Amino acid sequence: MAAQSLSPPSSARVNGRxxxxxxxxxxxxxxxxxxxKxxxxxxxxxxxxxxxxxxxxALVLLVARHLGALR
Structure with missing residues (x-):
């Protein structure tokens, strides 16, 4: 079975995100x-x-943990 290559996301999708x-x-x-206020x-x-x-x-730590930056 041939390996599927992952194509990069389209420019429109990246811009939308x-x-x-x-x-x-x-x-x-x-x-x-x-x-x-x-x-x-x-x-x-x-x-x-x-x-x-x-x-x-706390928010920054949660995001860092989610992204795996604390390992």
């Missing part, structure tokens, strides 16, 4: 900004920055 990721990233940025009304700035940093670090 990049566009979707950019839209997702901008949505995350907008949500983060809105949440920070809402929570900053009742939470001290230093505590808010600390909590946001912990959440961002």
């Amino acid at each position: 990049a566009i979707a990721m950019m839209i997702g990233a901008m949505c995350c940025f907008v949500c983060n900004d809105a949440l920070v 809402y929570v900053s009304q009742t939470m001290p700035s230093a505590q808010l920055i600390f909590v946001r940093g912990v959440m961002a670090s």
